[in-house]
Amino acid sequence: DGGITQSPKYLFRKEGQNVTLSCEQNLNHDAMYWYRQDPGQGLRLIYYSQIVNDFQKGDIAEGYSVSREKKESFPLTVTSAQKNPTAFYLCASSISLSTGQNTDTQYFGPGTRLTVL
Amino acid sequence: QQPVQSPQAVILREGEDAVINCSSSKALYSVHWYRQKHGEAPVFLMILLKGGEQKGHEKISASFNEKKQQSSLYLTASQLSYSGTYFCGTEGGFGNEKLTFGTGTRLTIIP
Numbered sequence: 001d002g003g004i005t006q007s008p009k010y011l012f013r014k015e016g017q018n019v020t021l022s023c024e025q026n027l028n029h030d031a032m033y034w035y036r037q038d039p040g041q042g043l044r045l046i047y048y049s050q051i052v053n054d055f056q057k058g059d060i061a062e063g064y065s066v067s068r069e070k071k072e073s074f075p076l077t078v079t080s081a082q083k084n085p086t087a088f089y090l091c092a093s094s095i096s097l098s099t100g101q102n103t104d105t106q107y108f109g110p111g112t113r114l115t116v117l
Numbered sequence: 118q119q120p121v122q123s124p125q126a127v128i129l130r131e132g133e134d135a136v137i138n139c140s141s142s143k144a145l146y147s148v149h150w151y152r153q154k155h156g157e158a159p160v161f162l163m164i165l166l167k168g169g170e171q172k173g174h175e176k177i178s179a180s181f182n183e184k185k186q187q188s189s190l191y192l193t194a195s196q197l198s199y200s201g202t203y204f205c206g207t208e209g210g211f212g213n214e215k216l217t218f219g220t221g222t223r224l225t226i227i228p
Contacts, residue, residue, distance in 0.1 A: 033215075042119070042204060043159070043218040058215075090158060105149070106206075106216065108158035 002027045004109035006091050011114045013078070013085070021076045021112045023091035030096045032074035033106065036060060037088040046089075049074055050096065078114065086116045118142050120207045122219040129195050129226050137190040137222045139205030148181055148188040149206040149216060152199075159204060162190075192224070200226045 004025040013019045025032065034046040045058030049068040063082025068074055074093075078085045092106040120141045129135055139148060147166045151159035165181035165188055176193040188207075192199055202223045206216035 035218075040220065042220040043206075045215065045217075048215060088156075105161050105164065107161065108151075110158050111156075113156075 004091060004093055004107055006089075006109035006112050008112060009110065011112055013114065013116050015116055016080045018077055018079050019114065021078065021089055021091075021114070023074045023076065023109060024072055025074075025091075025093045025107075025109075026072060027093055027107065028071070029093035029107075030071070031094045032068070033092040033094075034058075034064070034066065034074070034076045035090040035092065037090060037111075043090065046076065085114055088113050119217055120205055120219040122203075122205060122222050124222060125220070126223040127225070129224070131197060131226055131228055132194050135192040135195055135199075135224060137192075137203050137205075137224070139188045139190075139207070139219055141186045141207050141209075143186065143209050145181075145183065145186050145188075145207050145209055146214070147208045148179075149208070150179055150188075150190050151204045151206065152201045153204065153221075154201045162203075195224075195226050197226050197228065200224055 007022045031050050033048040035043040037043055044060050046064050047055055047058050047066040049055035052068055052071050055066050055068050065077045089112045091109040094106045120139050123138045149164050150162040153159040167183055179190045181188045202221040204218050204221045206218045208214050208216055
């Protein structure tokens, strides 16, 4: 079955530690996204990538980093510079960012809940 | 800019109808609707494109008023399974921009 997987489902981190969240998709999608979700604030875009080896900052990129070495994978690193990292993190993908003619649906992974101790 | 959703939360009895609104301050190319159950990933419901028709299937439908830069999601004869948080995602420009999501509307259906 095609889909998006994220791991781990729950992650605990001590203050000052970097941590990497995994996101893998086998949908052959070009575009991938990372969102952060806090209670009452909806989905906020952290980073997105339209193609391999290219990515752009979203609205709240500070304290995060990403890489896109393979089409299937888009890991997110939460660095110690992120002052309030406790949140629910969602990865998504779409066929493309947009073709300009068709708008592409975003498919979401199950999420990773990160808690800083 | 982030679209504004209203109401923020609503509680209905099974079988009642609900309307969730999504408003943007900028011209829109498309509106996407998603539903998220607690602790789970958002699930795509439908897309409405500029110039397109009202969409829907069975008891969930949506409209898109381009002039008012608004979209509304209609849930008819609600079922317990409709409970969750509904998000709209809006796209401006000519279909070449990333989505911006609203803050969500929490819908609770009680028996």
